[in-house]
Amino acid sequence: MQSGQSQSEWDGVINGTIVLPAGLVPGGLVLWEAGRLSYVGAERRVRPGLRLLDACGGYIGPGFVDLHVHGGAGADFMDATPEAVQCACSAHLRHGTTTIFPTTTTAGIELLHEMIGACGVVMRQQRRDWGVSTIGGVHLYGPYFAADKSGCHDREYCRAPVAAEFEPYFESGLVKIATCAAELPGAVDFYRAARRRRCLVTCGHSNASWTEMRQAYRAGMRHVDHFWCAMSSVPSIRQRLGTPMQGSMAEFVLMEREMSTEVIADGCHLSPELLEFAVRMKGPDRLCLVTDCNRALDMPAGDYVFGNRQSGTLFSSDGLVGRAAGGGLASAIVGMDHMVRQMYSDTTADLPAVFRMASLTPAERAGVQRKVGSLEAGKRADVLLLNRRLKIESVVLGGQLRHQAD
Numbered sequence: 362m363q364s365g366q367s368q369s370e371w372d373g374v375i376n377g378t379i380v381l382p383a384g385l386v387p388g389g390l391v392l393w394e395a396g397r398l399s400y401v402g403a404e405r406r407v408r409p410g411l412r413l414l415d416a417c418g419g420y421i422g423p424g425f426v427d428l429h430v431h432g433g434a435g436a437d438f439m440d441a442t443p444e445a446v447q448c449a450c451s452a453h454l455r456h457g458t459t460t461i462f463p464t465t466t467t468a469g470i471e472l473l474h475e476m477i478g479a480c481g482v483v484m485r486q487q488r489r490d491w492g493v494s495t496i497g498g499v500h501l502y503g504p505y506f507a508a509d510k511s512g513c514h515d516r517e518y519c520r521a522p523v524a525a526e527f528e529p530y531f532e533s534g535l536v537k538i539a540t541c542a543a544e545l546p547g548a549v550d551f552y553r554a555a556r557r558r559r560c561l562v563t564c565g566h567s568n569a570s571w572t573e574m575r576q577a578y579r580a581g582m583r584h585v586d587h588f589w590c591a592m593s594s595v596p597s598i599r600q601r602l603g604t605p606m607q608g609s610m611a612e613f614v615l616m617e618r619e620m621s622t623e624v625i626a627d628g629c630h631l632s633p634e635l636l637e638f639a640v641r642m643k644g645p646d647r648l649c650l651v652t653d654c655n656r657a658l659d660m661p662a663g664d665y666v667f668g669n670r671q672s673g674t675l676f677s678s679d680g681l682v683g684r685a686a687g688g689g690l691a692s693a694i695v696g697m698d699h700m701v702r703q704m705y706s707d708t709t710a711d712l713p714a715v716f717r718m719a720s721l722t723p724a725e726r727a728g729v730q731r732k733v734g735s736l737e738a739g740k741r742a743d744v745l746l747l748n749r750r751l752k753i754e755s756v757v758l759g760g761q762l763r764h765q766a767d
């Protein structure tokens with residue numbers, strides 16, 4: 362940024378390599394007007410007086426889209442207050458996430474309504490203050506999990522879906538991603554209801570068999586959460602249903618082209634060969650990077666609560682990842698910028714592919730790709746400036762500079 366200019370109003374960014382889904386554009390120029398992108402391409406003569414940010418020879422990329430995220434900077438979305446929701450959204454904005462889907466954990470009905478309500482308050486408040494909201498919608502994740510695959514979520518609150526409970530969540534109009542374990546009674550009705558509401562319908566924390574996945578697919582399920590974590594495998598299905606051995610969630614996702622999935626690329630959940638396997642098997646247009654980040658983001662190592670501050674489950678952060686009491690993983694503690702750097706260094710995916718997995722692919726899966734997810738004229742001006750090592754220098758949201766690294 363030119364010295365002496367501290368305003369948040371800018372017209373564009375110059376002097377960087379633009380990262381598009383189709384490739385890189387060195388010597389790029391990105392312009393916006395009234396919060397929307399108006400030009401994305403090679404540098405050209407611009408009218409004098411335009412206020413342009415300087416990318417200093419780094420990268421100019423799209424804001425990230427996170428489908429699966431629990432909190433940050435000390436707050437969990439399940440704390441269910443507008444202050445907590447705003448705190449976590451702001452923390453992830455600093456890590457490049459400009460469209461976020463606050464994600465529920467397993468909990469009681471009242472608390473789930475409070476969380477959805479708090480997200481609604483923050484969406485309206487952000488629109489009033491900034492003209493746009495970072496919240497794309499709520500991810501109704503818990504409580505419809507299989508108890509034997511609850512992971513770090515409180516098992517007490519795992520239950521099967523019933524319309525009398527879930528219809529009011531959908532009636533809020535805020536739920537855009539809806540998860541349920543496919544083997545639970547009532548799962549097919551839940552999937553159909555979620556599809557009617559145009560949600561991304563997903564299966565997660567599940568020990569589902571091939572047959573159950575096929576039924577779920579027919580009812581509209583198209584996505585599976587954090588691949589390899591809290592999901593069925595051939596051995597787990599053999600344990601449940603005996604022989605002949607049967608296909609599991611893993612084979613279903615890998616074999617069915619229309620299915621997408623996500624990886625937690627924090628370097629602690631999955632080794633480089635698994636990240637490489639996932640991207641080669643599904644391709645960058647069916648694989649999303651998610652943070653699955655909890656409240657320990659940008660906080661010192663120590664003990665924290667996953668989910669609601671009063672009623673959630675305890676875990677500890679060692680500064681790299683969350684660990685549950687028994688030593689198991691308890692979700693990630695880093696932002697999407699970290700996931701992008703890790704994926705880029707751990708796999709053969711090139712930068713356009715890695716950015717696609719953090720922006721356009723999740724935007725497409727959640728149905729918001731016409732508004733956000735890539736640098737394209739007409740879309741919201743959500744723009745990241747990164748240095749050559751992919752560290753975030755500046756975050757532009759809806760054409761306004763919202764964060765600058767010190």
Ligand SMILES: [Zn+2]
Pocket residue numbers: 512565566586587591
């Ligand atoms: Zn999970």
Ligand SMILES: [Zn+2]
Pocket residue numbers: 429430431464653692
């Ligand atoms: Zn999670």
